Amino acid sequence: MRATEQTWANLPAFIDFSGGYSLWDVERLVRLTGSERAGSQIIKGIEQLLAENNIGHLPAKLPTDSTCRVLLYNRDQPNLGYILRLVHELATQDVDEDTNAHVHQLNLLLGGYVRPTAASEAAARHAAPHADAS
Numbered sequence: 720m721r722a723t724e725q726t727w728a729n730l731p732a733f734i735d736f737s738g739g740y741s742l743w744d745v746e747r748l749v750r751l752t753g754s755e756r757a758g759s760q761i762i763k764g765i766e767q768l769l770a771e772n773n774i775g776h777l778p779a780k781l782p783t784d785s786t787c788r789v790l791l792y793n794r795d796q797p798n799l800g801y802i803l804r805l806v807h808e809l810a811t812q813d814v815d816e817d818t819n820a821h822v823h824q825l826n827l828l829l830g831g832y833v834r835p836t837a838a839s840e841a842a843a844r845h846a847a848p849h850a851d852a853s
Contacts, residue, residue, distance in 0.1 A: 723753055727768050731793055734774065739800030740792040746785035757785045775804050779811055802828050 730751075734741045748765050749757045762781045769776055769791070777790040792800035805825045809818070 723751070726751060727772055730791075731772050731774060734791055734793050734800065735796055739796050740790055740803055742788055743791055744785065745782060745787050745789060748781070748789070749785055757783045759783060775800070775807055777803065777807060779807065 745757050745762075749755070749761055752761060752765060752768070754761045762783055766776070766781055773794045775792050775794045777792075781789060790803070792803040794800065794804045802825065805821055805828070809821055809825065812818075
């Protein structure tokens with residue numbers, strides 16, 4: 720395996736180590752291919768390499784402007800990258816028989832990432848038994 724192929728093969732592990740997603744600029748992806756400019760054919764090749772390594776990206780179409788940033792995420796890991804995958808699919812695909820299940824799954828997964836609001840914390844304090852109560 721050539722060094723460039725090995726680098727692409729290691730990319731999912733790097734992204735997983737970063738929590739399942741990672742912010743990259745297009746220029747960095749272009750350099751990873753050994754190219755110097757982000758032409759349309761280079762971008763197509765990058766999108767193909769990302770797909771082969773099960774890496775999703777937002778925006779869904781990579782820009783040719785090398786200064787643009789893109790969010791890369793692991794499509795198959797049970798972490799925030801998987802949530803990004805569901806969001807991307809729901810945003811870009813037509814409604815089908817799996818849509819309802821995906822929305823429900825996304826709702827359940829997001830529940831683990833929601834931080835309490837000031838109002839919910841106040842309600843929890845109010846509902847908690849007081850130490851001085853008999």
